[in-house]
Amino acid sequence: MGLARRRVQNAGVTRPDPRRRPARRPPSRRLPPWLLLMVGVVVLALAAAALTRGGGDDDAAQEAAAAPVRSTRTAPAAGQDVDLGPRDMELVRMAAKGQGVLSGGGTRPAVALTFDDGPDEYTGRILDELERLQVPATFFVLGRMIEARPGDLQRIVDAGHEVAVHTWTHPDLTRLDPARAREEITRTAQALGDASGVAPRLFRPPYGAIDPRVLAQIKRERLVTLLWDVDTGDWRRPGAQAIAAEAVQKAGPGSVILLHDGGGDRSQTLEALPEIVRGLRARGFEFTTAGDLLVSDPPRASDVVDERGSSYN
Numbered sequence: 426m427g428l429a430r431r432r433v434q435n436a437g438v439t440r441p442d443p444r445r446r447p448a449r450r451p452p453s454r455r456l457p458p459w460l461l462l463m464v465g466v467v468v469l470a471l472a473a474a475a476l477t478r479g480g481g482d483d484d485a486a487q488e489a490a491a492a493p494v495r496s497t498r499t500a501p502a503a504g505q506d507v508d509l510g511p512r513d514m515e516l517v518r519m520a521a522k523g524q525g526v527l528s529g530g531g532t533r534p535a536v537a538l539t540f541d542d543g544p545d546e547y548t549g550r551i552l553d554e555l556e557r558l559q560v561p562a563t564f565f566v567l568g569r570m571i572e573a574r575p576g577d578l579q580r581i582v583d584a585g586h587e588v589a590v591h592t593w594t595h596p597d598l599t600r601l602d603p604a605r606a607r608e609e610i611t612r613t614a615q616a617l618g619d620a621s622g623v624a625p626r627l628f629r630p631p632y633g634a635i636d637p638r639v640l641a642q643i644k645r646e647r648l649v650t651l652l653w654d655v656d657t658g659d660w661r662r663p664g665a666q667a668i669a670a671e672a673v674q675k676a677g678p679g680s681v682i683l684l685h686d687g688g689g690d691r692s693q694t695l696e697a698l699p700e701i702v703r704g705l706r707a708r709g710f711e712f713t714t715a716g717d718l719l720v721s722d723p724p725r726a727s728d729v730v731d732e733r734g735s736s737y738n
Contacts, residue, residue: 515720516626516649523644524729525635528654529679529722536680536705537715538562539653541591541629544570544577545687550695552580558702562586563715565629568593568613570687571620582621587714589627590614590648595688598630598639606639610646626716627651635733651715652733653683657697660685665696672697673704679722681715 509517519526529535540551543566555562564581566588571578581588592598592609593616601609610628617625628648630639635650643650657671672682682701684694702712713721 512716512720513624513626516716517647519719519723520626520644520647520649522729523640524731525640525650525652525733526719526724527652527728527730528681528724529718530725530728531677531679531722533722534678534709535711535713535718535722536676536678536682537713537718538682538684538701539565539629539651539715540684540686541565542567542570542595542685542687544574544581545691547691547695548574548577548686549580551686551691551698552577552584552586554695554698555586556584558699560702560712561714562712563589563627564686565589565591565627566613566617567591567595567687568609568616571613571616575620578617578620582623587627587716588617588621588623588625589629589651589715590617590625591629592631595631597632597634598642599634599636603638603642606642607646610643610648614646614648633733635730637731640731649716649719651681651719652730653681654728655680655682657682657684657694657701659683659691659694659697660688662690662693665693665700668693668697669700669704672701673708676705676708676710678710679718679724679728681718 529537538560540548540562543564548564564586566578566581578588590610590613593613594609596605596609598606598609614625614628617623626649628643628646628650629652630643630650633652635652640650654677655672655675657668659668668684672684676682684698685691686694705712
């Protein structure tokens with residue numbers, strides 16, 4: 426009975442054959458170490474890129490604002506497109522108005538001394554006096570004098586004064602045909618930029634003579650036409666005291682004062698210069714270049730003109 430019972434209990438049960446090996450599991454497929462390393466590098470690179478872009482446009486704007494402005498000393502031509510600083514950009518915008526500017530707006534106690542027709546034999550001595558007095562100035566130079574006295578021009582620039590365009594041969598531009606007038610302006614601007622490494626931003630017409638046609642030409646060259654509101658009359662050589670009195674008594678906030686370092690005997694101008702500076706300082710004025718004056722104290726509507734005839738000979 427015992428054997429029969431065991432046979433009944435085991436009926437229908439399949440037992441493994443002890444002589445057969447169990448089937449092996451397929452081996453796991455592991456990635457090679459070098460491939461895992463490459464995947465890790467890619468993941469890290471993508472994460473770093475995402476963090477870098479995280480600031481968006483705000484970070485880009487901050488970087489642009491912090492970027493240094495390229496000096497205009499690298500720009501030889503007045504109309505050349507270059508990276509400009511805020512001062513020169515403002516002067517270019519002012520030039521686009523195509524007007525003749527007489528002075529600053531009068532909102533600050535500052536004046537600009539300007540010298541025409543050099544560099545010439547008195548330029549060096551005037552520079553010495555300006556250095557002694559610690560006064561900046563603006564020099565409107567003639568193209569033919571750039572070739573004649575390049576050393577004096579370099580002294581002007583090295584001393585930190587402003588250089589500007591005053592044509593090549595000092596003609597009345599309103600009496601020239603357009604092609605000749607343009608040559609007088611562009612040839613001088615190019616020579617000034619080449620010799621000094623400074624892109625000029627200001628232009629003064631000889632005799633102060635302008636008309637709409639001349640102003641349009643100067644506008645195309647992206648130069649500000651700067652005249653003056655105080656004529657010292659030094660070109661008449663009335664004496665040093667008369668020159669100084671004219672400057673000190675007639676100047677006001679924002680004034681542009683006309684003087685000369687070339688075109689003849691300027692010994693009276695040289696003699697008057699210390700008295701001009703002392704008198705204006707006693708009245709509470711400070712000195713700046715003409716370009717800086719226009720940017721810091723923009724001219725009002727009453728400080729600009731569209732036409733003007735010759736004002737001195």
